[in-house]
Amino acid sequence: MGDRTDLPKTAALAVSRGTITNLSSPKSPPLILASASPRRLALLEQIGIAPTAVDPADIDETALKNELPRDLAGRLARQKAEAVSARHQCAFLLSADTVVAVGRRALGKAETEEDAGKFLSLLSGRRHQVHTGVSLVTPAGKLVSRTVSTAVIFKPLDDAEIKAYIASNEWRGKAGGYAIQGLAAALVRKIQGSYSNVVGLPLFEVANMLKGNGFPLWTDIKR
Numbered sequence: 001m002g003d004r005t006d007l008p009k010t011a012a013l014a015v016s017r018g019t020i021t022n023l024s025s026p027k028s029p030p031l032i033l034a035s036a037s038p039r040r041l042a043l044l045e046q047i048g049i050a051p052t053a054v055d056p057a058d059i060d061e062t063a064l065k066n067e068l069p070r071d072l073a074g075r076l077a078r079q080k081a082e083a084v085s086a087r088h089q090c091a092f093l094l095s096a097d098t099v100v101a102v103g104r105r106a107l108g109k110a111e112t113e114e115d116a117g118k119f120l121s122l123l124s125g126r127r128h129q130v131h132t133g134v135s136l137v138t139p140a141g142k143l144v145s146r147t148v149s150t151a152v153i154f155k156p157l158d159d160a161e162i163k164a165y166i167a168s169n170e171w172r173g174k175a176g177g178y179a180i181q182g183l184a185a186a187l188v189r190k191i192q193g194s195y196s197n198v199v200g201l202p203l204f205e206v207a208n209m210l211k212g213n214g215f216p217l218w219t220d221i222k223r
């Protein structure tokens with residue numbers, strides 16, 4: 001947290017207070033964001049949605065034996081939704097989980113310089129997948145989930161590039177040890193699929209899930 005891959009100051013302040021006003025429309029129903037990720041809050045803000053409250057889930061994110069990375073992202077998003085929805089009634093609730101995968105291997109979040117170095121060496125010059133599971137609970141208690149995958153191709157990285165990126169600290173707490181929304185954009189040769197999905201929330205799909213379940217978007221405001 002606290003690096004320049006985080007979000008605008010207004011939203012960051014809002015998270016620390018725990019409760020923010022819904023800016024999407026005066027008539028919008030309550031929406032809880034079950035995530036501690038400032039990036040997710042900023043992404044929702046980008047499409048005109050400011051959650052009524054931010055209430056992160058605290059769950060064990062360990063993969064099950066033989067669980068594929070894509071399945072892991074879906075399961076964790078669902079578990080986050082289930083854990084937090086028990087505390088909120090009559091509201092929409094959104095949760096997500098982002099997993100970076102090289103083949104069948106999920107890389108997890110980089111917490112140390114050693115993690116970051118290992119992950120970047122693995123990603124160097126290859127194509128990997130970023131899976132984000134998203135779950136939505138409606139005010140009636142219905143749970144809707146989907147998982148979106150984006151392919152990301154890194155340029156081959158030399159030792160100096162890896163060292164310089166580690167010094168930036170932007171990898172801290174990020175799945176796979178990088179943040180595409182920051183300096184790492186200069187290392188990404190190509191992506192196939194949703195960009196926002198890599199940052200932490202596939203906006204097109206999230207908008208469709210919300211709209212399809214009765215949450216009004218900016219496109220629904222009568223002019």
Ligand SMILES: Cc1cn([C@H]2C[C@H](O)[C@@H](COP(=O)(O)OP(=O)(O)OP(=O)(O)O)O2)c(=O)[nH]c1=O
Nearest residue numbers: 035036037097098174175178179180198199200
């Ligand atoms: C690959 C990538 C990940 N990330 C971030 C998004 C997520 O915050 C994080 C993946 O961890 P998650 O477990 O998905 O999310 P989180 O722990 O930050 O928040 P919460 O569980 O409360 O929802 O990595 C980026 O910001 N940029 C990137 O390019």
